[in-house]
Amino acid sequence: MSITSSAAGSPASSGKDTPIKPVKAGRQRDPYGWLRYVAIALALVFALFPIWFIVAAAINPAGNLNTTQWLPNGLSLGNYGDLTDARPFWSWYKNTLIIAGFGSLFAVFIGVCAAYAFSRLRFAGRRPGLMTLLLIQMFPSLLTFVALLRMFGDLGDVIPQIGFNTAAGLILAYLGGAMGGNVWLLKGYFDTVPKELDEAAKVDGASHARIFFTITMPLITPILVTVGMIQFIGLFNEFLLASVFLRDVDSQTLGVGLNALLTADRNKYFGAFCVGAVLASAPIVLLYLAFQKQLVGGLTAGSVK
Amino acid sequence: MTSRSPWLVLKWVAIAVALALVLWGAGKFAAAGNLPMVILLGFLGLAILAIYATRRAVPMKYLFPGLVFLLALQVWPIVFTLMTSLTNYGDGHMETKEASVKYLVAQSVKEVPDAPRYTMSVGVAQGGDVTTSPLVLLLTDKAGKTYVGSTDGVKDLTDGVTKNDAGKITAATGYQVLTGREVNARSKDLSALAVPFEGGGIKPSGLSEAFVGKASLQYDAAADRIIDTATGKRYGPQHAQWVAEDGSGSLATGWVENVGLRNYTDALTNETLRNGFVKILIWNLIFPLISVLSTFLLGMAFALLFNDDRVRGKGLWRSLLILPYALPGFVTALVWRQMFNQDQQFGLINKTLHLNIDWLGDPTWAKVAILITNLWLGFPYMFLICTGALQAIPSDVKEAAKIDGASGMRTIRSIIMPLVLVAVGPLLVASYAFNFNNFALIYLLTSGGPFEGNQTQVGSTDLLITYAFRLAIGGVTPNYGFAAAISMFIFVIIAIISLQGFRQTARLEDVN
Helix, strand or coil, X not given: CHHHHHHXXXXXXXXXXXXXXXXXXXXXXXXXXHXXXXXXXXXXXXXXXXXXXXXXXXXXXXXXXXXXXXXXXXXXXXXXXHHHHHCCHHHHHHHHHHHHHHHHHHHHHHHHHHHHHHHHCCCCCHHHHHXXXXXXXXXXXXXXXXXXXXXXXXXXXXXXXXXXXXXXXXXXXXXXXXXXXHXXXXXXXXXXXXXXXXXXHHHCCXXXXXXXXXXXXXXXXXXXXXXXXXXXXXXXXXXXXXXXHCCCHHHCCHHHHHHHHHHHCCCCCHHHHHHHHHHHHHHHHHHHHHCHHHHHHHXXXXXXX | CHHHHHHHHHXXXXXXXXXXXXXXXXXXXXXCCCHHHHHHHHHHHHHHHHHHCCCCCHHHHHHHHHHHHHHHHHHHHHHHHHHHCCECCECCECCCHHHHHHHHHHHCEEECCCCCEEEEEEEEXXXXXXXXXXCEEEEECCCCCEEEXXXXXXXXXXXXXXXXXXXXXXXXXXXXXXXXXXHHHCHHHHHHCCEEECCEEEXXXXXXXXXXXXXXXXXXXXXXXXXXXXXXXXXXXXXXXXXXXXXXXXXXXXXCCECCCHHHHHHHHCHHHHXXXXXXXXXXXXXXXXHHHHHHHHHHHHHHHHCCCCCCCHXXXXXXXXXXXXXXXXXXXHHHHHHCCCCCCCCHHHHHCCCCXXXXXXHHHHHHHXXXXXXXXXXXXXXXXXXXXXXXXXXXXXXXXXXXXXXXXXXXXXXXXXXXXXXXXXHHHHHHHHHHCCHHHHHHHCCCCCECXXXXXXXXXXXXXXXXXXXXXXXXXXXXXXXXXXXXXXXXXXXXXXXXHHHHCCCCCCCC
């Protein structure tokens, strides 16, 4: 940071000399302009060629034989038929949306309640509580899969509704990390909402629950959307727990099911897999493109992919 | 006050629903005879009442749901993992010692000539999953009397029994009778089932008959020995297994035993285990390091490239560039796996570049393949955070450097990079910690392989997490105890790395 302060104190920056910004001059004479565009083109090729490969393989009529072709032989829906004939693809889709949808909804609710308490309420053990959450979060929850496997095995024998092969059981298993995972990000946002609003409402006689649900919640909607989507994408992509919880083919998620499809016959089903991959990616890619700014802000402040 | 009443109703409805759920669960556990769970749920119900039905404990009202899930599904599993890591829990060591005796004796049952036979149907407890629940035998003897046999023993069965003409039970209260097809699907479980009965046992013979037999193994409780009546061999307890006193081997089923820190010391001292563990640990430390560095450098380069005002259409290019990041991780890993196929017909990379590299079969190339895949997967994230950091650098800083006569490269090296690193440093640490446990990438791309030599335990691209996964459920002989110990190792390493990283940030000091 010392660089910033010394540079900011230098005479060059003291005046507001926007009219003679060197950038303007640069736009007129950029001798390496074409080189820059070549570099950008190369970057885009690197980023997009596997995606092109998936799309090409998905629509290629001879999907199982010529998967290495850059250009499809034609346009065909044959692979789609192969996919839906071989596997309950739309059940997977439904399961994934249910698990990711409800899982993220509950997780956000739990997280926002906890964050509100940590940000606005004062109680004994608040600071140690936050620190403990951070520490527990460092124990990667997927390391406990052996324990979760045994717990839910026993649980499922008594209450089959939340045992293996159920979306409810898997959602429950995911909720363990709901509080710790989001509380820091949400608390940070709560801290930026002026306290005076709550206090004014309190003076008017509003209860804490009323303040929370009707005054504070609407103010933090942007971060709720962001956290919800990060959570949704995370659960959409989750593989380890889903693969050990969902053994029954009809109960599986897209990731588990598509992996099993490829494992069954890597070459025969590749075209069908690519159709599935394109369809599975669509909602996430659209979410990204539509909410780029919010997602980036949330990702850089919190979780990492 | 009138506006409050709907809220109040909602609150009480929510409390009632929560209590009803708790009560319902407690009833289920009570029926299953699981007293600790009933007590636990009782406390949960009381806690809900105490917190939400009174005006006290306001912070707890907000923390309670998260806290319950945190304790039940994260803290308890961690404690459970720690406890498991101190046992030999795993293949052949799943039950108590008494259960192992019972099981072994029942398993040794052989048919005695002229012993009674039963007409048999196979069932599971009502509500159980027909494909996984423990099987029970529904038996009818020659006199038409009916019984139910499980691994716990034989009980009379009278409630709601319906029989067909052959005397076969077709329905009984509390049990679900399996169809022929369902029984067939579980023939393996069925042949392993033996019901302890009068010093011997009842075993299925085929799919619709069962016989009473005598056990060749007998347990001498006073001497704590299992005796084989046919051969006269005596088996004594040793290292959680029944070992023959004449040293001729041991019986297949042992029991769970505390082994103290043996799993940990094994990982560090047992030659075979240690070599595997150390090899994996080294790769596990290197892989995230190279991944973070390569993705950061590429992401930073692209960020500099795209962050120039002279570039037109930046928004569109940026959106396209982050597409790899938007793709679900499982899709990426599986597609790259296909592209790395050595076969020219299927492997896009070998075909396009006219190479013949055994990408996923050679230990070194497999590592390269993983790093390339993760570079493609991870650079957009670095691109995004670097772009953010670049745009946060005040333009006058760059101008000052220019006026001082710094060249473009010099400005990047001495001005921009330090400023960007300050901003993204903590995220790089977090990224390292994330990749340290990047299970899905490794599992879907190489499954930890290739495997060198004649072993299937330690793969060349295994991370500790995929290794632990294979130990626990991937292999033929699961060793949960050792897998749990590996998990604890990972936790310690991750905690050290993360604490170091977070200490650099203001995050910890910012709590007020």
